[in-house]
Amino acid sequence: xKTYQCIVCGLIYDEATGWPADGIAAGTKWExxxxxxxxxxxxxxxxxxxMVEI
Amino acid sequence: MANQxxxxxxxxxENLEAAFAGESMAHIKYRYFAxxxxxxxxxxxxxxxxxxxxxxxxxxxxxxxxxxxxTQLTPAKSLEIAIEGExxxxxxxxxxxxxxAIEEGNHAAVAEYDEQIAESREHAENFKRTLEKAAKRFxxxxxxxxxxxxxxxxxxxSLKVA
Numbered sequence: 001x002k003t004y005q006c007i008v009c010g011l012i013y014d015e016a017t018g019w020p021a022d023g024i025a026a027g028t029k030w031e032x033x034x035x036x037x038x039x040x041x042x043x044x045x046x047x048x049x050x051m052v053e054i
Numbered sequence: 055m056a057n058q059x060x061x062x063x064x065x066x067x068e069n070l071e072a073a074f075a076g077e078s079m080a081h082i083k084y085r086y087f088a089x090x091x092x093x094x095x096x097x098x099x100x101x102x103x104x105x106x107x108x109x110x111x112x113x114x115x116x117x118x119x120x121x122x123x124x125t126q127l128t129p130a131k132s133l134e135i136a137i138e139g140e141x142x143x144x145x146x147x148x149x150x151x152x153x154x155a156i157e158e159g160n161h162a163a164v165a166e167y168d169e170q171i172a173e174s175r176e177h178a179e180n181f182k183r184t185l186e187k188a189a190k191r192f193x194x195x196x197x198x199x200x201x202x203x204x205x206x207x208x209x210x211x212s213l214k215v216a
Contacts, residue, residue: 007187007194043201048194 004030005052009042013049070117077114081107133210140203148196155189 001016013019013033018026022040024033030051037046088103122135162182 007190008198043198044194045197048190048197050190 001027002030003052004049006039006042006044007048007050008044009039011039011041012052067121070121074114074117074121077110077117081110081114084110130210130213133206133213136206137203137210140199140206144196144199144203148192148199152189152192152196155185155192159185159189 001014003015004013005011006013013030015029016026018024018028019033019037019040020026022037024037030049033046035046038044039049084103084107088100088107091097091100091103159182162178162185
């Protein structure tokens with residue numbers, strides 16, 4: 001499981017927890033997150049997230 | 055901003071714009087300070103910043119009230135102003151900022167070769183990372199602002215149809 005960080009606001013997407021509020025189940029791999037998913041905090045699109053080392 | 059079509063802007067209009075920008079910046083800065091204070095466990099300090107930040111919003115609203123008088127502002131006009139602002143951000147501001155960050159990054163790389171001291175080298179590398187991150191951030195924000203502009207445009211189109 002990896003984590004990804006929003007380039008603008010620093011929000012972390014953790015594959016282990018997913019993002020249930022947007023219907024993204026726990027354990028959802030980053031590549032399976034819909035391309036049009038946007039950072040819930042600042043609106044930056046998935047394409048602009050960066051992988052964070054864990 | 056208001057009176058944009060006038061070639062010579064009134065000094066007071068300019069001051070109102072500066073005051074609006076200042077109050078807006080203070081609001082966000084205090085919100086940020088409050089966030090950090092709360093993370094540090096200083097809830098009382100966070101509260102002070104949050105309360106002050108709320109007041110800055112009202113100060114900024116006061117300036118906007120003069121810059122964009124309510125009597126002249128319809129929902130459609132508001133959307134047009136918003137579209138203009140977001141369009142400037144994604145077509146000019148962020149692309150330019152990104153370009154300059156990349157350019158500055160290249161210069162920083164050149165400067166790094168001239169530095170022999172380890173400490174300077176570390177500073178230069180940190181600075182380069184900041185520039186790279188800034189360039190990516192500006193690129194990402196340009197796309198967000200474009201979506202905002204489109205969102206406003208759709209709302210404006212709906213208003214015109216209705």
